[in-house]
Amino acid sequence: MPVHNEDIAVIFDEMADLLEIEAANPFRVRAYRNAARTIRGLGRELSEMVEAGEDLTRLPGIGKDLAAKIKEILGTGHAKALDKLHKEVPASLEDLLKIPGLGPKRVKVLYQELHIKTLKQLENAARRGKLSVLPGFGLKTEQRIVETIGAHRSQEKRYLRHVAEQYAEPLVAYLQTIKGVNDVVVAGSYRRGKETVGDLDILVTAKAQSSVMQKFVAYDEVVETVSKGTTRATVFLRNGLQVDLRVVEQQSFGSALHYFTGSKAHNIQVRRLAQQRGLKLNEYGVFKAKKSIAGSTEASVYKAVGLPFIPPELREARGEIEAAQAKKLPNLITRADLQGDLHVHTNATDGNASIAEMAQAAKHAGLKYLAITDHSKRLTIVHGLDSKRLQQQLDEIDNLNSQLTNITILKGIEVDILEDGKLDLPDKILSQLDLVIGAVHTKFHLSQQKQTSRILHAMDSKYFSILAHPSGRLLEERPPYEVDIPRIIEAARERGCYLELNSQPQRLDLIDSYCQLAKEEGVMISINSDSHSTNGFDLLEGGINQARRGWLEKRDVLNCCSLREIRKSLKSTMG
DNA sequence: GCCGTTTTCGGCCCGACTGTTTTCAGTCG
Numbered sequence: 001m002p003v004h005n006e007d008i009a010v011i012f013d014e015m016a017d018l019l020e021i022e023a024a025n026p027f028r029v030r031a032y033r034n035a036a037r038t039i040r041g042l043g044r045e046l047s048e049m050v051e052a053g054e055d056l057t058r059l060p061g062i063g064k065d066l067a068a069k070i071k072e073i074l075g076t077g078h079a080k081a082l083d084k085l086h087k088e089v090p091a092s093l094e095d096l097l098k099i100p101g102l103g104p105k106r107v108k109v110l111y112q113e114l115h116i117k118t119l120k121q122l123e124n125a126a127r128r129g130k131l132s133v134l135p136g137f138g139l140k141t142e143q144r145i146v147e148t149i150g151a152h153r154s155q156e157k158r159y160l161r162h163v164a165e166q167y168a169e170p171l172v173a174y175l176q177t178i179k180g181v182n183d184v185v186v187a188g189s190y191r192r193g194k195e196t197v198g199d200l201d202i203l204v205t206a207k208a209q210s211s212v213m214q215k216f217v218a219y220d221e222v223v224e225t226v227s228k229g230t231t232r233a234t235v236f237l238r239n240g241l242q243v244d245l246r247v248v249e250q251q252s253f254g255s256a257l258h259y260f261t262g263s264k265a266h267n268i269q270v271r272r273l274a275q276q277r278g279l280k281l282n283e284y285g286v287f288k289a290k291k292s293i294a295g296s297t298e299a300s301v302y303k304a305v306g307l308p309f310i311p312p313e314l315r316e317a318r319g320e321i322e323a324a325q326a327k328k329l330p331n332l333i334t335r336a337d338l339q340g341d342l343h344v345h346t347n348a349t350d351g352n353a354s355i356a357e358m359a360q361a362a363k364h365a366g367l368k369y370l371a372i373t374d375h376s377k378r379l380t381i382v383h384g385l386d387s388k389r390l391q392q393q394l395d396e397i398d399n400l401n402s403q404l405t406n407i408t409i410l411k412g413i414e415v416d417i418l419e420d421g422k423l424d425l426p427d428k429i430l431s432q433l434d435l436v437i438g439a440v441h442t443k444f445h446l447s448q449q450k451q452t453s454r455i456l457h458a459m460d461s462k463y464f465s466i467l468a469h470p471s472g473r474l475l476e477e478r479p480p481y482e483v484d485i486p487r488i489i490e491a492a493r494e495r496g497c498y499l500e501l502n503s504q505p506q507r508l509d510l511i512d513s514y515c516q517l518a519k520e521e522g523v524m525i526s527i528n529s530d531s532h533s534t535n536g537f538d539l540l541e542g543g544i545n546q547a548r549r550g551w552l553e554k555r556d557v558l559n560c561c562s563l564r565e566i567r568k569s570l571k572s573t574m575g
Numbered sequence: 576g577c578c579g580t581t582t583t584c585g586g587c588c589c590g591a592c593t594g595t596t597t598t599c600a601g602t603c604g
Contacts, residue, residue, distance in 0.1 A: 026587095027576070027577080028576050028577090030577090031587095032576075034576090034577080035576085057577095061576090061577065063577050063578075065576060065577085066576070100602085101593090101594095101601090103601060103602050103603085104601090105601060135595095136600075137594090138594060138595055138596095140595090141593095141594070188604095227592055227593065227603095230591095231591070231592095232591055232592070234604095244603095244604075262604090264588095264604085268587095271589085275588085276581095280588095281588085283589080283590075
């Protein structure tokens, strides 16, 4: 069984949880969590780094001890230190930590006093009124535990950003109508453009006598108010989404926005810089002794610690501070840089509009070209195209191109990569296309070795242009299939082909860290909508968010090229 | 457990809200 970075991160997080319950040194606990975060954000497999003889202690937050534990886990699949902890603290106690209001101290009391180990036992004890007599517990705590377990709110749920947006925008608009309110910004992972969000963090600047807190908890989608003070409140919306509101004064807006945008790891790094300069940074400003020296804008905060403004999408502690110090921050791509879309479906397969309608919609979306890339015959369920039907489509495209102005249709296909790595249509028809997008739609459960060589074999075809949704993941639904993406990126460079960043909200595949890797390796990314209808081009915005998180600039993205340039790039792929 | 042009010890980011207290610990972000 290969050990992946996520497996190691999970072990470190578990150790942190259990150590916390044991009341270990909090900084030791933090060290494990930091390491888990570093590992999740690596973008490369630790197993490969070890194999290549790289020094793991050069990674931030990984020292001698944790490097040894990583090697132990890679070798044996588990850590002795965790096994030892399990003998002292039952693993199931971790589940209790997920209950809001229960932290390590209370979980420890529950275990020691009442031998509670599971959620079921906790619920029973709470219902029988056994908790309220424990030290540090009371009636309210007991009641909330019963409610939380009853509402199944104990397991963490994340929302697609695309979904959260539909709740965030009306709420922001509502808050903006309140008297005395100035700025309303959704901060947090939402502002950093993450593909999913756990909650919404909304930051507001308002006059002191504003009624914003009252009005916020009275919003008609709010079903529960968890807490409400003068500057901070937490509520749940009807769909289960948690929303935190923070109110600050105008002079603190920048520092508060920075603070609540995160990420946590980024903030810690920036705080350290402040400390090194003898400054204190918190959500109210940057302070020298007691005097505020910055904080009204984010730029002023960064400037105070000697940095240029860092775009929110980069704030993940993945090298952005160092890049900023070296004046090497990327000039991130924007939606306006996109000139075309290279992955679009029509009603010939599973889309719901004609080629002409899709072309008009693309033009309306400000694009100069689009590639029609319907499915190939293997996908019978969507009535995939065989050579004959594809040929008809090509004739139709020639016909349309002779009539259309300011938009050009490219001839393409989303061809299935079969289990043996062959493409689902013969070279004879593929050779007539402007581009060939290859995609895996079947046999997701192959071993990593087989899945990877399947794709590499497909990329050997001289007609292969772009690998669609490279990992096959569907967020909150299906994990990525086992595939060695760094190896694929390497092969794409050798063979002169490209990887897709698919903009469908549940895909957003390639992920950010692999975009960054592709960029470093000199492999261009194609940001495509995978549109199935005329309003599908709106989704490109989500792809741009992800691309920005992956440090991509205009020059790193294939479809930022002009039509003339792209024809040249694709032609060179065609050997 | 990590880290270091204030280095190998002694720090480690910081504040709000709640509930259980009676001045504050625990939790959360």
